[in-house]
Amino acid sequence: MTAMQRLTISIDDDLAEDFDALIEARQYSNRSEAFRDLVRRELQQERVAVQPDVPCVASLSYLYDHHDRTTALRLMDIQHDHHVLTLAATHVHLEHDLCMETLILRGPANAVSKLADAILAERGVRDGQVHLIADGRPSAPHSK
Ligand code: NI
Incomplete structure (x- = not known):
């Protein structure tokens, strides 16, 4: 099992509402998994941008x-x-x-x-x- 860190994040109500709607539409079981996937996607795009031969x-x-x-x-x-x-x-x-x-x-x-x-x-x-x-x-x- 991967070691986990607990993050506390503050976002405005509108963004939280949109995030929850996305979670429901994409059928995530909780915010944490949805957040992890969003971060992973961004990190991948960044890796390819910084290191095109990754x-x-x-x-x-x-x-x-x-x-x-x-x-x-x-x-x-x-x-x-x-x-x-x-x-x-x-x-x-x-x-x-x-x-x-x-x-x-x-x-x-x-x-x-x-x-x-x-x-x-x-x-x-x-x-x-x-x-x-x-x-x-x-x-x-x-x-x-
Ligand atoms: Ni065929």
Whole structure:
């Protein structure tokens, strides 16, 4: 169990009300967990801003029309060209002509972002989104 510190924070009524509404909308069980997640998110963004090559993992999901055969081939080529960054790829045949792929990526944040941008910019790829989780801790799992 991680050691915990108890913080006492003062915020104005309006902000507290908005925070509680957010907690309810996001289904947090308490303020502490919601606050921790907000701080973690900010810290991650700060790490990537200060250290663009910070180690990260990411999930990249997108849809594409598999009737355009060249899209599938181009996506496969990009993944092979970046096999070091691409840990896993899951392909789902959503509908007759619609595919969904989710890639699990790992590497320096700037390289992972660049790869995600390249895939999302491919002709035929749509509704894509990348979620990057940066970890700048010296003791980050799997980093030495
Ligand atoms: Ni498919």
